[in-house]
Amino acid sequence: MIEIHNVSKSYGGASYAVRDLNLTIPSGQIFGFLGPNGAGKSTTIKMMTGIHAPDRGAIFINGKNIQEEPLAAKKTFGYVPDSPDLFLRLKGMEYLNFMGDMYEVPSKLRLNRIExxxxxxxxxxxxxxxxxxxxxxxxxxxxxxxxxxxxxxxWILDEPLTGLDPKSAYILKQMMREHADKEKTVFFSTHVLEVAEKLCDRVGIINKGNLQFCGNLQEMRDHFKSDASLEKMFLEMTDHA
Structure with a gap:
C-alpha cells in the first residue's frame, strides 16, 4: 500500500514541481501515473523512494514513513529508475549479487531467482x-x-517499459498483473496511454504538479460524460490545465 498525504515539492523556491498531492494506492492494484513531460511524475517517484525529501507532507510505504523510517520503508519496495545507466563497470552477475547482498537474500535462494x-x-x-x-x-x-x-x-517503476523488446515488455506486464493479483502493489509511470488503458486498475493524471484525476477508466468516462479513449481524455485534461 502507498499513501501520499498533502505532499509538495519545489526546487529553489520557484514554481512547484508537485503541489498538495494526495494519493492512496491499496494493495492488489496496478496504478498508472500519467502526465506530460515535466508534469511531476519523476519528482513524485523520487519522493516516494526517499531520493528527494518533500517540502511538506508525508509518504507511507506499507505503513512506513519514508522520511522517518527510511530503511524499514525501503525494505518493502523495489524501485526501477527512469534511467538504467547504473553500475556500468560491473558485470551483470556482479550487480545482481550486489543487490542480493544489499537485501540479504540467501545465496541459494538468490541463485535460483537469478536463474x-x-x-x-x-x-x-x-x-x-x-x-x-x-x-x-x-x-x-x-x-x-x-x-x-x-x-x-x-513495485515502484518509472517508465519501466521504455526500451524493452516486445517479448520482455509482455513478460513484465504479465508479472505486474500477477504481483497485483497476489494482493500486492504496483505503481508505475508511463507515457504510453494504450498500455495504461489495458493494464491499470486505476490511473492518476498529473499536470504542472497538480493531480487532475484519480480513478478507473469508467469513472473518468463518467466524469467527462464520454465514451472517449483514455488518450483523448488525457489530452483534454492536460491541454487545458
Whole structure:
C-alpha cells in the first residue's frame, strides 16, 4: 500500500514541481501515473523512494514513513529508475549479487531467482559481461531483475517499459498483473496511454504538479460524460490545465 498525504515539492523556491498531492494506492492494484513531460511524475517517484525529501507532507510505504523510517520503508519496495545507466563497470552477475547482498537474500535462494528471472528476460548468456556492453533494453532488464530479487511487496517503476523488446515488455506486464493479483502493489509511470488503458486498475493524471484525476477508466468516462479513449481524455485534461 502507498499513501501520499498533502505532499509538495519545489526546487529553489520557484514554481512547484508537485503541489498538495494526495494519493492512496491499496494493495492488489496496478496504478498508472500519467502526465506530460515535466508534469511531476519523476519528482513524485523520487519522493516516494526517499531520493528527494518533500517540502511538506508525508509518504507511507506499507505503513512506513519514508522520511522517518527510511530503511524499514525501503525494505518493502523495489524501485526501477527512469534511467538504467547504473553500475556500468560491473558485470551483470556482479550487480545482481550486489543487490542480493544489499537485501540479504540467501545465496541459494538468490541463485535460483537469478536463474529463473534471467531466463525469463533472455539475459542468461550475458550475465558474465559488463553492463556497459548491454543495450538500453538489456540494462533495463538487469535493473528489473535486481529489483525483484528480494520479492518486494511494492513495485515502484518509472517508465519501466521504455526500451524493452516486445517479448520482455509482455513478460513484465504479465508479472505486474500477477504481483497485483497476489494482493500486492504496483505503481508505475508511463507515457504510453494504450498500455495504461489495458493494464491499470486505476490511473492518476498529473499536470504542472497538480493531480487532475484519480480513478478507473469508467469513472473518468463518467466524469467527462464520454465514451472517449483514455488518450483523448488525457489530452483534454492536460491541454487545458
Amino acid at each position: 529463473m528471472l534471467a531466463k525469463q528476460f533472455d539475459l542468461s548468456d550475458v550475465l558474465g559481461d559488463q553492463i556497459q556492453t548491454y543495450s538500453h533494453g538489456m540494462r533495463q532488464k538487469i535493473i528489473m531483475i535486481g529489483v525483484l530479487l528480494h520479492e518486494p511487496d511494492v
